[in-house]
Amino acid sequence: MLKTKDPTVYKLIKEEEKRQREVLEMIPSENYASKEILEALGTVLNNKYSEGYPKKRYYQGNKVVDEIEILAEERAKKLFKVPYVNVQALSGSVMNLAVYTALLEPLKGKIMGLSLAFGGHLTHGQPQSATGKFFKSCLYALGKDGKFDFDEIEQLALKEKPDIIVCGFTAYPGIIDFKRFADIAEKTGAYLLADVSHIAGLIVAGVHPSPVPYADIVTTTTHKTLRGPRGALIMVTDKGLRKDPELPKKIDSAIIPGLQGGPHDNQTAAIAVCLKEASTPGFKRYGVQIVKNSKELAGELTKYGFKLIGGGSDNHLILIDLTNKRVNGAVAAFALEVAGIVVNKNAVPYDKMPPFYPSGIRLGTPAITTRGMKEEEMVKIAGWINDVISEASSYRLPEDKVGRKEMFKGIKSSLQKNKKLLAIAKEIKIFTARYPVP
Ligand code: DSN
Numbered sequence: 001m002l003k004t005k006d007p008t009v010y011k012l013i014k015e016e017e018k019r020q021r022e023v024l025e026m027i028p029s030e031n032y033a034s035k036e037i038l039e040a041l042g043t044v045l046n047n048k049y050s051e052g053y054p055k056k057r058y059y060q061g062n063k064v065v066d067e068i069e070i071l072a073e074e075r076a077k078k079l080f081k082v083p084y085v086n087v088q089a090l091s092g093s094v095m096n097l098a099v100y101t102a103l104l105e106p107l108k109g110k111i112m113g114l115s116l117a118f119g120g121h122l123t124h125g126q127p128q129s130a131t132g133k134f135f136k137s138c139l140y141a142l143g144k145d146g147k148f149d150f151d152e153i154e155q156l157a158l159k160e161k162p163d164i165i166v167c168g169f170t171a172y173p174g175i176i177d178f179k180r181f182a183d184i185a186e187k188t189g190a191y192l193l194a195d196v197s198h199i200a201g202l203i204v205a206g207v208h209p210s211p212v213p214y215a216d217i218v219t220t221t222t223h224k225t226l227r228g229p230r231g232a233l234i235m236v237t238d239k240g241l242r243k244d245p246e247l248p249k250k251i252d253s254a255i256i257p258g259l260q261g262g263p264h265d266n267q268t269a270a271i272a273v274c275l276k277e278a279s280t281p282g283f284k285r286y287g288v289q290i291v292k293n294s295k296e297l298a299g300e301l302t303k304y305g306f307k308l309i310g311g312g313s314d315n316h317l318i319l320i321d322l323t324n325k326r327v328n329g330a331v332a333a334f335a336l337e338v339a340g341i342v343v344n345k346n347a348v349p350y351d352k353m354p355p356f357y358p359s360g361i362r363l364g365t366p367a368i369t370t371r372g373m374k375e376e377e378m379v380k381i382a383g384w385i386n387d388v389i390s391e392a393s394s395y396r397l398p399e400d401k402v403g404r405k406e407m408f409k410g411i412k413s414s415l416q417k418n419k420k421l422l423a424i425a426k427e428i429k430i431f432t433a434r435y436p437v438p
Contacts, residue, residue, distance in 0.1 A: 021437050022429045023340045024381060028317035028364020029170070029198060031227045032371070034277060034438045037270045041229050045266035051256055065265045072268050075275035076233050079204055081212055084236040084248040087271055088255050088263040092197055092221040095232035096123040096166075097131055099193055099217055102247070102254035104135050104163055112162035112190070115139035117347050117355075119171030119319070121195065138162060142172075142349045146309040146319075150180050157188040168195035168211070168219075171346055171362050173298075173313040175208060182214035191216045191243070197232075199315055201225025201366070204278045205287020208315060216240030217247070225290065225316055225366050227283075228274025231267045286369060290316045293365040296375040300382030306389075309348055309360070317364035321348040325389055328397040329358040334412055335392035336361070339421040340428035341385060357397060357404065371435035380431070384424055391420050 002010045020032070045065070051058040054066040054073075069087060076085040089095035100111060111131060113124025118141045122129040125137030138160040143149040157165060165188075167181040178194060185192035194211035200220040202208035211218055218235040222228035234255075236247045244250075256263075277283055291314070298313040301320065309319040322332055329345035336343055346362035353359050363385075368377070395411045398404050415421060 022432055023337075023342050024428060024432065025367040026341060026343045026363040026365070026381075028362060028366060029224045031224060031366045032438050033223065033227060033229060033270075033274070037227075037229055037273050037277075038438075040270040040273050041266050043266050043269065045269050046264075048265050049262040050265055051262045053252060065268075068265065068269045068272060069263075072272035072275065075272055075279070076235070079275055079279050080210070080218065080233075080235055082218065082235040082237055083241055086234040086248075086251050086255055087231070087268055088260065089219075089232035089234055090260060090264060090267070091230055092121075092195075092219075092232055093123050093129075094255075094259055095219045095221065095234055096121075096193075096195060098234060098251060098254040098259055099219060100131055100135055100164065101258050102250035103191060106134050108136065109164070110136040110138065110160065110162040111164050111166060112138050112140065112157060112160060113166035114169055114172075115141055117351065118142045118349050119169045120166075121170050121197075124166045124195065144350065146311070146349050147174065148177070148180075150177075150184070153181075154184045154187065157184050157190065161188060162190050164193050165190045166193045166195060167215075168193075168197065168199075170198055171309075171317065171319050173294075173308070173310045173315060173317050173319055175314050176211070178209060178211040178214040185216075191240070193217045193219065195219045197221040198224055198317070201227060201278065201283070202287050202291065202315055205284045205290075207287050207291045212237050213239070216243055217251075222271050222274055225287070226274060226278055227286075227366070227370065228278075229267050229270035231264075231271050233271075289374065290365050290369045292375060293369050293373065293378050294318060296378040297363075297365060297382055300379055301385065304382065304386040306386075316366050317362060319346060319348060319360055319362050321360050322389070323348075323359050325393055326396070327389055327392045328353065329360045330356065330408065331392055331395050331397055331411055331415075332361050332389055335395070335415050335418070335421060336385065336388050338415050338418065338425065339384065339388045340425040340432075341381070341388065353399065357408070368435075371432070371437060373435055377435075384428065387424060388421060391418065 050065045072087045111125035114120030123131045125132045165185045192215045194215035199208045203210045222231040294313040307321045333345040343361045343363040346360045347358040348360035
């Protein structure tokens with residue numbers, strides 16, 4: 001038993017369990033996986049090496065693992081309606097890197113993705129990421145209204161001639177027009193990669209359109225709105241297969257031997273469980289409620305004068321520009337955590353502040369919806385958020401770099417002792433006790 005053999009680690013895990021129970025987890029990329037998924041993760045499948053693919057492994061002893069991997073593949077194909085899937089990518093970064101490795105020549109091939117500063121992802125060709133170091137990249141932005149300016153994106157694509165255009169975002173509160181991205185990709189001869197990590201669960205639930213009719217390749221992590229274990233799926237669509245029938249082979253080889261060794265078989269089993277859960281009517285109801293909650297929360301926050309990027313939320317997340325509230329995003333995120341509301345600081349479009357001290361926060365409803373919260377609870381949560389931000393507005397962080405780090409330290413230590421925030425944390429602890437975590 002872990003409890004007796006390594007009480008130190010056991011105690012830390014218990015502390016984290018308690019933390020997850022007693023706060024409002026509102027980072028939109030996080031969720032609570034079911035007990036069954038966690039059970040599959042903690043099994044003897046951890047002990048096996050399975051380099052290769054089902055029925056084509058390098059090592060012996062993979063009869064059972066083959067069955068598990070085939071099951072995960074079949075469930076993913078059925079759920080997302082695609083002809084091919086690879087379930088081995090260990091997580092999101094390697095998932096996208098595998099696609100680029102499969103399709104592009106190093107230092108020559110070009111990726112075009114949304115800039116991280118506008119809600120893209122590191123792995124969509126950011127220069128700080130291997131995807132922007134090992135391949136060429138060009139980045140597009142959002143318009144001043146926080147929406148896509150497709151004419152500008154098309155102009156950029158025509159000028160830059162990327163080999164892959166990436167759509168699918170981490171801080172975009174709207175519905176993605178996959179068809180429009182596909183039109184641009186077709187016009188410029190690029191592959192269209194839809195990274196739907198954030199919205200996979202919404203797609204499955206039918207509350208966000210699927211990219212499958214439009215994209216050549218669809219990638220997704222499995223632990224966000226899909227509510228599974230950490231892991232990833234790389235899918236080729238019928239359209240992608242028509243364009244290049246070798247795509248599956250290229251992607252399989254990019255994963256192994258290209259980027260990984262043995263897959264994590266316990267993770268593959270847990271992905272299979274997650275895909276079964278995601279195919280139930282209960283999961284559809286869950287997806288519907290995520291969006292209802294996000295819209296309700298966005299509406300309530302707007303009433304309090306919060307400026308929401310894109311004007312609201314049509315999916316699972318909300319991006320708030322706190323400039324009008326005169327609170328820095330880093331200060332806001334810290335104050336909210338002291339009060340028991342966990343969100344992340346986030347850049348807003350055309351942010352004048354640097355990434356460590358951005359002007360906004362990003363929050364979402366996937367995890368709190370898993371706990372059974374509905375519109376009524378969102379009204380209450382918006383009130384708490386407003387109270388915390390009002391309280392935090394007396395802690396000013398200088399826009400100027402000089403002395404900012406030291407000042408932030410001081411602000412944090414003062415926020416940690418703030419009586420009003422600590423009182424809200426107590427209320428939230430009592431409130432969250434009514435909503436079980438799996
Ligand atoms: N870290 C994830 C997110 O929060 O959106 C993306 O990888």
